[in-house]
Amino acid sequence: MNRAKTLKEKQEITQTIIANEIKNLERGYNPLTNEYVVEDEHLVSEFTPFVKACEMALKSFHGVESTIIDLNNSMKHIVNYATILRLENKELKNITKGDIKQLLMKMTIDKHSNYRVNKTRAHLSKFFSHFTELDIFQVNFIEGISKLEHTSKKKNIIRTEEDWKKFHKIKDLNYSLYIFLNIFLYSGCRFEEMIQIKKEGRHSRSMRPINMHVWKYWKRICEIAQPHQYMFSFDQMPNDNPVKAHSLYDLSGKHIRKVGLDMTEYGLKHTFLNLVSKDFGLSKAAEIAGHTNTKTTEKYAVDWQGHQVERNKKIDISI
Known part of the structure; x- marks a missing residue:
């Protein structure tokens, strides 16, 4: 509180400290032992940070090698842009459709192809389908985000x-x-x-x-x-x-x-x-x-x- 010069500043700081304390308690923090005693590192909950929740969901997926490699490639983009937009530690329950739309828009601004943005959207949808099954969300709102227009390049095949x-x-x-x-x-x-x-x-x-x-x-x-x-x-x-x-x-x-x-x-x-x-x-x-x-x-x-x-x-x- 020493840096606060007015009553209003002290109140704002206090409110922030209380909010952070409540978040930590919800995540299983024990202030007496200074440890998290409830949170299971292997279970996604509504309080799990966004990026961590996606990483945990990814570990639970199974499929052919190429599919897993593709998911991991998208995960790199998700981590990168979630960090830029300060979403990486946002509690999963508080992630909104707008947050994801902003992430995808940022990819477009950075000149990623429509194909790559759509692929990342598809993989995020897979993650949120998993979260919906865990009852963290009522619906998979990623499906409500429009795909970008993409015309596939004509495949080269043997013709002559x-x-x-x-x-x-x-x-x-x-x-x-x-x-x-x-x-x-x-x-x-x-x-x-x-x-x-x-x-x-x-x-x-x-x-x-x-x-x-x-x-x-x-x-x-x-x-x-x-x-x-x-x-x-x-x-x-x-x-x-x-x-x-x-x-x-x-x-x-x-x-x-x-x-x-x-x-x-x-x-x-x-x-x-x-x-x-x-x-x-x-x-x-x-x-x-x-x-x-x-x-x-x-x-x-x-x-x-x-x-x-x-x-x-x-x-x-x-x-």
Whole structure:
């Protein structure tokens, strides 16, 4: 109180001290032992600081490696901008829709892409869905924050005979990888799914067709693999231990670029589903990819709208 010169200043300081004391008591602070004796470091409560609550929620999430990496990337932005806006220690129950909107707006001001801002919004929504299930909030108000307009960049895929020739050059650079990429191309799967495939595995099963064009490659791998081994591991060969998906991403992308293809490794999946959509329709492409609806498949079959127009032109109805 020594710095306070007027009664009003003393009252304001006193009110602040009392408010802070109440907050500490609510969080489980024992003023006699000078310790927090109630707060469980592993449980999110309405009094948990915002950033800490998000970090704790993140630890409780499970998913494929790429999803967790993506969540962690968004978490870095959340921590950064929550700190700038002084939200990091704000009690979770007091976080408002306006706070989150300001955080996302600050990202936009700092020139982050609409895609990145929308991705961060989506991950915040995942956190707040978790908080809503804990009855900290009545509704997930993040869903009420509008997404920014975002037009996805046109995916580069294999469309020409020249591009297919480039793809087949991988055979001379790394034969095992070439076989794997062919199997991957025709599978409609993700890398995270491919690395979990075992010979005579006893994990969850998913029925997928083996395309006739790569049956010989599957047969070769199956003949080499021992029971319960991972089919596509180190050097894309069977092994008792699984390989990390990101190592396959790096290796595949490196060789695809080396042969002169301007596309990512996932461009192969886009290529296959695009061709299936062209010849057999979007529903068949969704079935092969294991998608529950065609909305997801539309992102892969990048030319499906043009293909649909061409098919519609050929409808022959006599009047």
